[in-house]
Amino acid sequence: xxxxxTTLENWNWQQVxxxxxxxxxxxxxxxVEDHVFPPFAGxxxxxxxxxxxxxxxxxxxxxxxxxxxxxxxxxxxxVFESPVPAELSHRPLFRGLRQGPQPFVLQPPLLERPEVRSxxxxxxxxxxxxxxxxxxxxxxxAVAAMGLKGFFPNSGRFQITKVxxxxxxxxxxxxxxxxxxxxxxxxxxNISEAxxxxxxxxxxxxxxxxxxxxxxxxxxxxxxxxxxxxLALHCGAPLEQMVQPLLDLAxxxxxxxxEISPAHVRRHSNRxxxxxxxxxxxxxxxxAGPLTPFWPLLLVAREINIGKASTxxxxxxxxxx
Numbered sequence: 001x002x003x004x005x006t007t008l009e010n011w012n013w014q015q016v017x018x019x020x021x022x023x024x025x026x027x028x029x030x031x032v033e034d035h036v037f038p039p040f041a042g043x044x045x046x047x048x049x050x051x052x053x054x055x056x057x058x059x060x061x062x063x064x065x066x067x068x069x070x071x072x073x074x075x076x077x078x079v080f081e082s083p084v085p086a087e088l089s090h091r092p093l094f095r096g097l098r099q100g101p102q103p104f105v106l107q108p109p110l111l112e113r114p115e116v117r118s119x120x121x122x123x124x125x126x127x128x129x130x131x132x133x134x135x136x137x138x139x140x141x142a143v144a145a146m147g148l149k150g151f152f153p154n155s156g157r158f159q160i161t162k163v164x165x166x167x168x169x170x171x172x173x174x175x176x177x178x179x180x181x182x183x184x185x186x187x188x189x190n191i192s193e194a195x196x197x198x199x200x201x202x203x204x205x206x207x208x209x210x211x212x213x214x215x216x217x218x219x220x221x222x223x224x225x226x227x228x229x230x231l232a233l234h235c236g237a238p239l240e241q242m243v244q245p246l247l248d249l250a251x252x253x254x255x256x257x258x259e260i261s262p263a264h265v266r267r268h269s270n271r272x273x274x275x276x277x278x279x280x281x282x283x284x285x286x287x288a289g290p291l292t293p294f295w296p297l298l299l300v301a302r303e304i305n306i307g308k309a310s311t312x313x314x315x316x317x318x319x320x321x
Contacts, residue, residue, distance in 0.1 A: 017178030019237035028162040035156030042313030052145035103132035130234030201263035201280035203308040216253035253289030
């Protein structure tokens with residue numbers, strides 16, 4: 001293990017994470033009519049958000065974006081379609097994919113109860129990643145349009161009371177960077193134990209199977225995949241190849257406690273026109289071992305979520321040392 005840790009000392013996190021940048025937007029809302037949300041409301045928020053952004057951006061109102069002349073300048077197409085460019089399509093991470101991970105993460109309210117009443121207040125977060133940061137104004141306008149429409153006819157409309165930071169004009173210091181994140185990690189020093197709290201359903205698969213008992217190595221593998229794809233697709237960074245030493249060292253981190261429960265989620269897919277059953281985990285796990293080399297990666301996961309359906313707000317984590 002000492003040889004592995006020595007090898008990782010030569011892995012330049014600044015070079016890897018330097019291109020990463022993101023904008024966390026916090027939208028304070030106030031409901032103006034009642035609504036009942038399903039458990040884990042991320043899918044409902046993402047669906048209405050997508051419709052609102054497309055309505056604001058699209059001037060052709062075609063059924064499909066295929067062959068549309070406005071694609072190069074279309075915020076909706078970039079944010080929701082996220083096409084894989086030809087220069088990345090042959091790389092193993094992107095092979096066979098037409099679309100990559102989307103450059104945003106929704107953070108819907110963590111509601112104490114599914115029912116909201118008129119004048120209830122809530123917080124909605126939207127994290128824009130990489131090249132999506134300049135689209136902040138369109139994204140906030142789409143959230144406002146969501147509020148005007150609601151989630152169903154005469155149900156769940158809301159109004160925006162505050163946006164932080166204000167995206168017009170966007171201040172440069174509002175954008176977070178990988179360098180800032182590395183400074184945060186360095187300030188914590190050596191870490192040998194930590195708790196990962198899974199605040200929303202987290203879907204991590206290996207070999208096509210969902211894992212409810214989460215070995216630390218699976219978390220690292222899932223996060224390396226997601227981070228590498230986002231860096232390459234949305235931040236213009238080269239794909240980092242030196243991942244095996246991290247995975248080998250992650251095998252020496254063990255779970256020493258916590259409480260993990262299955263989370264069953266049913267959502268409706270407008271694109272597939274059917275209901276989809278998904279199962280993840282929720283709860284907390286305590287890990288012990290050589291965690292310091294992984295802390296920058298875990299801080300990234302805290303910002304951009306982890307696992308499948310991350311844009312729905314699933315895979316949202318909190319960290320405790």
